[in-house]
Amino acid sequence: MRFGLVASVALCAAAFGLAGELRVGISGEPWNLDPALYTDIASVWLIQNIYDPLIELSVMGEPLPEYSLAESWEFNDDATSITLHIRHGVKFHDGSNLTAEDVVYNFQWILDPENASPVRKDLGPITAVEAMGPYTVKVTFRYPFPEALQYWSRALIGIVPAGSRGEGESPLVRQPVGTGPYRFVEWKRGSYILLEPFGDYWAEGIPPANIERVKFIFFGDESSKVAALLSGAVHLVDWISPRDFLALEKHPGIEVARIPGVMHQYVALNLAAHPFGITEEEVGDELAIERALMARKFMMYAIDREEIRDEVFYGLATIMYGPWYPDSEWFSPKLRGRTLHDPERAREYLNRYYELGGEKPLRFRMIATNTGWFVDIATIIQEQLRSYGVEAEVIPLEKRTLFATLKTLDWEAAVEDFAHGIPAVLRWLRYGYYKVPNHNHWYHAAEDLPPQYYPTHPGHEEFCRLWDEASAEPDPQKRKELVWRMEEMLVENVIRIDLMMVDSLLAWRKEVRFAEGTVQLLGTLHLKAVTGLGTG
């Protein structure tokens, strides 16, 4: 009799989920839970809960010592070194204490080229890392590197125990050991990863007492994920589409929130091929340079961003006036509010393009990732351009195929997006957004590029001078003004067409409780924000 009762309870619990079990739905299965080797977004959702970052940043890019393993730090006068003070009383999930030696190990392991860490370059120009005491670490740079904290917020999203990666394949890939609020328990391949609260976590009240375990459930299909949220199979999901947001908003058991997003939608233009760029033979040919510029300016004024925002994102996106967040202090005030859609000007630039010998009608291929909303954006642009007699052929490609194509010259325009992971204005000042050798839609101006890739025809030298000056400028206001000028140059020359920043759209079941003011943390699946599970 008793056995039957216990069995029934167990069966019910298994079928409908355990009490105290927080279930999180994520798109895809993580590939790698080692914080120095991951490259996929699904892994990030797990890593940030199993580990603690050396430096945590706010949404606006300011360091948050209260969430970081480094509780304070100081740069030397010329920012060529930084001294980090490591938090006391932090334990790893294996029971050992976090010390400066562990932090030094993490730096050195990533810096060792043999380990092929994809985040190695994000550590910056480090020449030495040394433990100055049990809780003090000094890092020295080859040149001033005041953006170190911003970079490390990405490169060191998890600190692991010294020596834990061993000699061969890192065991942390599948058996992570961190200092985070939740400890790894089990990975059921293709189904879920199970975590449990870490009782010795250093921050008070985290994790909450009534959460007994956390299950990250993998979804390969977005509709199934939303259905699971509605049915109660999961409490929280990593992201939802604008269309689902509008549907979930009306559902009584679901809470939704809309916060400023980081996904920057843009149209890249190939500056090393006609019609938006010049060929290698045309370097120095003023007529060819102007003709390409006219084609780019036509695009800039012909595209109606508002239509894209309303049709594709149901209004849940913020239109961009230039390459940077429109509400950021780093964004040039001159660019804010400028005219974006002007059919008259678009026609003038198109006519000028034809006068300068451009092929009539203007015709080009526009590649777009075949998932998400990229093809929708491209199709709307195609229709908008059709009214000017311009023929754009939309070619959907699988994401990695698209990236591989971008590295060739065999494309003219591309619809894509990228996440502003590290506060990107700093990354841009140092490297350009991305260092891809043969295309420059990322504002790249490295010396190894052939001249037709220079981003700001005419005036490339001026752009590079501003770049160097801004990187070395210690005065924040002057630095900002230099950045503004660079942004203006990029917009004047239409190096890329920035469309909009899609809002981050969040949805969770009403049972999920979280601390006031932490909805952004919740939105990025930082479970530190969760204070418990209620009854709905």
Place this chain on the structure above:
Amino acid sequence: MRAYLLKRFLFGLLTLLVASFLIFSILRVVPGGPVDALIEEGWDDPELRAQLRHKLGLDLPFHLQYAHWLGGLFRGDLGVSLVLYQGESVGRVILERFGVTAQLALLSLAIALLIAFPAGIASALWKDRFLDHVFRLVALSGVSTPNFFLGIALIVMIGVGLRREWGAGGYVPFGEDPWGWFLRLLLPAIVLGTDHAASISRMLRTSMLDALGREFVLTAKAMGLPRRWVVIDALRNAMIPVVTVIGNSAGALLDGAVITEVIFRLPGLGSFLVQGVYARDLPVVQGVVVVAVGIRVAVNLLVDLLYGFIDPRIRYGSGR
């Protein structure tokens, strides 16, 4: 018989070899690869790229890469996962996940046969009557409804509408919770089963009609044999084409499982293949495709052998 089996085995081996070469070549022609997945998206680093290519053995000439992989294949080693389950044996993961797909396939096939046989026989016996029209309409709908549509519709109806957690997908091993296991496999099995039920019942109806019009049936009827015996006799004679369709369906269950497993979050071979494609994990895609081809070859052989049991007049041999 032995010679026939040997011939079919060798032919199957050749099919596998050709398939393995095709999939290996195609994956290397498609832009992007595992190295792209292991480098931060859009952030190129030629040094790191070269290092990873070397580490993963992707810097070897094509023929050497193929020879290494093929050598492993003959030893039963499908290589190691480069991206998804880094360093783990692909063969081991396939074995792990094959069980889920096999369970789904068997349940789907059972559902397909449970629907197809009564429907096909009834349609044939009451040709052009109301019941026949209904079954034909249902069969047509079954063939025409895409799996992803029916899958999502069921999730919305059961998972969301009735708020049944099992209706939203997922997998529970039989040993942990037999009822949960059945419920979670039921909806995906219905999706796959109804698809195949439609084609099986259509074929059964046609074959039965053909058999019911033959002389032996007319003779049996004239001799006053009970109707059910006549139907059983006709059914036995109608089975050869039906078995072929069932065999095809059994082989095709893996194809259908690709989408169905993704929608219902089943950790089987189909969803593993999709994960492998997205991650550009070449050994995973190669391994799953080779196993799928192997299953097809084996099922086809089995169907051929079944013909002999159904119709003893069929003999295997040199064709003399």
